[in-house]
Amino acid sequence: MFPETSRCVTAALSPFSKTAVLKELRRFFAHGGVCRLQPRRHFGVSRRLTAKVPPPRKPRERVPIPGLEMIDYGERMHYVPGLAKPVNPDWEKDFKDPRYYKSPPPDKMPLSKEKPCYVFNQRSSLLEGVPQALCLTKTKLIPGLPPQLLSAVENPANQIPDQDERVQNAIKHARFWDTTEERPDKTKYSNTLLNNLMHLCATLQSSHPAIGRRMLAEKCSLAATWKRGEDLFQIRGQNSLLHSCMDPLPVVSGKEEVAETADHVMQSLYPVSPTIDLQKIYVYKEEMNNTGFRDDYPYPHVHTLYILDGDDTNFSLRREQFRAKILMFAFGNALARAHKLYGTQPQHVLDCPITVQAVGTNGRIFQFLVFQLNTTDFSGDDGIKNQAWLDEDAELYDFAKVRPLIKKKQVKVPAGLAGYKPEIFNKFLAMYLHGAV
Amino acid sequence: MALSCLTRALRSLTVSQNTLLSSQCELGALVSTTVAQCRGFLTTASLEQNKTLWKQREKYTIKPIGMKKTGGRDHTGRIRTHGIGGGHKQRYRWIDFQRLHYEEGKEGKPFEEKVVEVRYDPCRSADIALVAGGSRKRWIIATENMQAGDTIKTSAVIGRMAVLANEGDAHPLGALPVGTLVNNLEIQPGKGSEYIRAAGTSGVLLRKVNGTAIVQLPSKQQVQVHETCIVTVGRVSNIDHNKEIIGKAGRNRWFGVRPSSGLWQRKGGWAGRKIKPLPAMKNYVNLPSITAQ
Numbered sequence: 001m002f003p004e005t006s007r008c009v010t011a012a013l014s015p016f017s018k019t020a021v022l023k024e025l026r027r028f029f030a031h032g033g034v035c036r037l038q039p040r041r042h043f044g045v046s047r048r049l050t051a052k053v054p055p056p057r058k059p060r061e062r063v064p065i066p067g068l069e070m071i072d073y074g075e076r077m078h079y080v081p082g083l084a085k086p087v088n089p090d091w092e093k094d095f096k097d098p099r100y101y102k103s104p105p106p107d108k109m110p111l112s113k114e115k116p117c118y119v120f121n122q123r124s125s126l127l128e129g130v131p132q133a134l135c136l137t138k139t140k141l142i143p144g145l146p147p148q149l150l151s152a153v154e155n156p157a158n159q160i161p162d163q164d165e166r167v168q169n170a171i172k173h174a175r176f177w178d179t180t181e182e183r184p185d186k187t188k189y190s191n192t193l194l195n196n197l198m199h200l201c202a203t204l205q206s207s208h209p210a211i212g213r214r215m216l217a218e219k220c221s222l223a224a225t226w227k228r229g230e231d232l233f234q235i236r237g238q239n240s241l242l243h244s245c246m247d248p249l250p251v252v253s254g255k256e257e258v259a260e261t262a263d264h265v266m267q268s269l270y271p272v273s274p275t276i277d278l279q280k281i282y283v284y285k286e287e288m289n290n291t292g293f294r295d296d297y298p299y300p301h302v303h304t305l306y307i308l309d310g311d312d313t314n315f316s317l318r319r320e321q322f323r324a325k326i327l328m329f330a331f332g333n334a335l336a337r338a339h340k341l342y343g344t345q346p347q348h349v350l351d352c353p354i355t356v357q358a359v360g361t362n363g364r365i366f367q368f369l370v371f372q373l374n375t376t377d378f379s380g381d382d383g384i385k386n387q388a389w390l391d392e393d394a395e396l397y398d399f400a401k402v403r404p405l406i407k408k409k410q411v412k413v414p415a416g417l418a419g420y421k422p423e424i425f426n427k428f429l430a431m432y433l434h435g436a437v
Numbered sequence: 438m439a440l441s442c443l444t445r446a447l448r449s450l451t452v453s454q455n456t457l458l459s460s461q462c463e464l465g466a467l468v469s470t471t472v473a474q475c476r477g478f479l480t481t482a483s484l485e486q487n488k489t490l491w492k493q494r495e496k497y498t499i500k501p502i503g504m505k506k507t508g509g510r511d512h513t514g515r516i517r518t519h520g521i522g523g524g525h526k527q528r529y530r531w532i533d534f535q536r537l538h539y540e541e542g543k544e545g546k547p548f549e550e551k552v553v554e555v556r557y558d559p560c561r562s563a564d565i566a567l568v569a570g571g572s573r574k575r576w577i578i579a580t581e582n583m584q585a586g587d588t589i590k591t592s593a594v595i596g597r598m599a600v601l602a603n604e605g606d607a608h609p610l611g612a613l614p615v616g617t618l619v620n621n622l623e624i625q626p627g628k629g630s631e632y633i634r635a636a637g638t639s640g641v642l643l644r645k646v647n648g649t650a651i652v653q654l655p656s657k658q659q660v661q662v663h664e665t666c667i668v669t670v671g672r673v674s675n676i677d678h679n680k681e682i683i684g685k686a687g688r689n690r691w692f693g694v695r696p697s698s699g700l701w702q703r704k705g706g707w708a709g710r711k712i713k714p715l716p717a718m719k720n721y722v723n724l725p726s727i728t729a730q
Binding site: 051052127270271272273275276278280 | 573
């Protein structure tokens with residue numbers, strides 16, 4: 001067929017100017033013309049090829065009339081005018097071939113359910129931010145970190161020798177020295193900075209042996225399910241960096257404070273529903289709870305979650321949405337652990353509240369969070385609530401510029417590290433040493 | 438012999454899948470082969486333009502959609518409208534003109550929405566507002582004093598007494614007091630607003646007459662529409678749009694307006710101020726006529 005068709009094309013070209021048709025076709029391919037499997041027949045040779053093509057006519061719809069049987073020409077094996085076109089049943093292979101497998105539509109999948117489930121994943125950006133996350137997790141927010149955490153660092157025995165200088169070196173390494181180009185990417189320098197700061201904190205292991213009973217894990221997956229009011233929620237995703245410990249974190253607030261949270265009134269998000277910006281799915285596994293580790297993992301208790309902005313997504317969240325993400329993932333880890341310890345039935349009060357810490361950073365600004373899970377009963381807005389201590393927008397340094405910012409021949413911001421704040425690293429160290437002091 | 442030529446020609450006219458492979462070949466290679474005595478046919482695949490593919494999205498989204506500029510050209514490729522072309526690249530934000538768009542599962546009840554942000558829209562003169570209600574977000578045309586954090590109400594209820602309308606709320610015409618300034622007028626109930634959407638415009642509700650309402654459009658033309666048509670209360674945002682001075686030819690080019698021909702042409706009867714009576718009121722309500730049998 002090949003040589004014949006090519007001969008036929010040249011015959012088409014010869015009657016009138018070859019160049020005109022070739023030009024049209026070439027221009028057409030440059031545009032990237034859409035290819036269909038069946039080429040369109042072209043008998044006329046003197047019309048524009050790039051005119052609008054009328055859309056393909058849909059075949060006539062067959063309407064089955066009950067009681068009437070369509071006589072088709074299938075048995076006669078040739079077309080007979082007047083008889084109907086035979087309809088052949090869809091043929092499917094009797095074995096499952098992975099090369100030609102088409103998944104069923106969502107409503108026919110085996111796990112599909114009638115009630116939807118709202119999923120929070122790493123890419124979710126909640127519209128209302130932290131208030132929406134508090135509403136979903138039935139939490140009371142306390143601004144500022146708990147004082148007993150910060151008091152631990154004031155003791156000079158808990159500080160690193162040459163702390164300021166070493167931290168500034170760590171920042172300079174992450175922002176200036178770690179690249180062959182002019183400046184490193186944000187994801188790269190935030191990652192390097194976090195690793196450097198954690199390494200600095202870990203140098204205290206000689207004086208604090210409890211630090212040795214911890215383990216770091218990257219990108220472990222998390223799944224937790226809970227029912228808030230009428231709706232089912234799930235949190236699914238991967239934690240950026242998980243610091244887990246052999247011993248659980250000490251409880252931050254005592255039983256009286258926990259009981260006092262019952263009087264706290266949750267903020268209403270009306271007219272926005274708490275399910276906004278969450279992924280709504282109808283195909284899910286109920287009771288999906290997974291800490292990411294097996295039962296015999298030697299470091300089962302989650303100590304701190306380190307979340308980097310833009311690490312697992314190719315976009316970075318705004319600060320409010322980032323804080324909400326940290327809160328949700330801390331809650332998810334705590335809830336998965338609670339479900340494992342106490343079972344999936346809602347517990348009004350946990351005997352031993354589970355404490356989880358979280359640190360989020362975008363390379364310069366840190367968000368510190370301590371989350372305490374007091375209850376797994378999320379049916380109403382009353383009763384004991386969970387607690388979260390949040391320290392927002394802690395800037396470790398103001399500027400780390402490769403080239404100085406000069407406006408009207410005056411240096412506004414010099415090159416190098418500017419505006420370093422040592423107290424932010426103290427908070428970081430405090431959160432690291434919590435439980436090991 | 439003639440018969441064999443004819444059969445060869447007819448055989449060559451059949452279309453098969455081999456033509457798909459040949460379309461991948463170099464065009465130049467085809468020219469070099471010898472000519473046969475048969476009419477040709479096109480071996481390339483169907484030549485479809487994707488000029489309006491960006492508009493064919495079915496699912497609503499708040500994400501701005503990349504647009505293809507037409508330059509005033511129609512599907513044949515010739516200029517249908519002069520003076521359009523160039524200009525800054527624009528992305529289309531899909532506005533939900535049907536203000537009374539119920540969420541899934543919550544039909545029939547009046548609902549409230551919160552204004553998340555009010556921003557400039559390159560595709561129109563008015564500003565647009567991102568509103569969130571329930572579990573969905575949508576873009577609507579913003580009214581004059583709409584700010585982030587406001588709550589706006591949409592309802593389809595026509596009570597016996599007229600509602601005290603707040604700016605930005607949407608009600609049926611039958612529920613509003615006579616004399617309110619309205620915008621985003623629906624001509625047919627449920628169709629979506631098609632009138633009074635430009636910056637700073639507003640219509641006036643003149644009368645309510647058994648089941649219909651008469652609204653004066655910004656062009657002083659009066660229309661009679663069904664009283665269940667939803668309108669928004671207030672003036673459209675960006676009220677100083679008509680006072681804006683373009684300043685230079687370049688700014689017009691940024692808007693995508695190409696220069697008109699500089700040729701001086703004698704103006705005919707169409708030019709000049711016309712003083713004529715207002716056109717008759719347009720009736721969009723399908724009232725049964727008395728003469729119908």
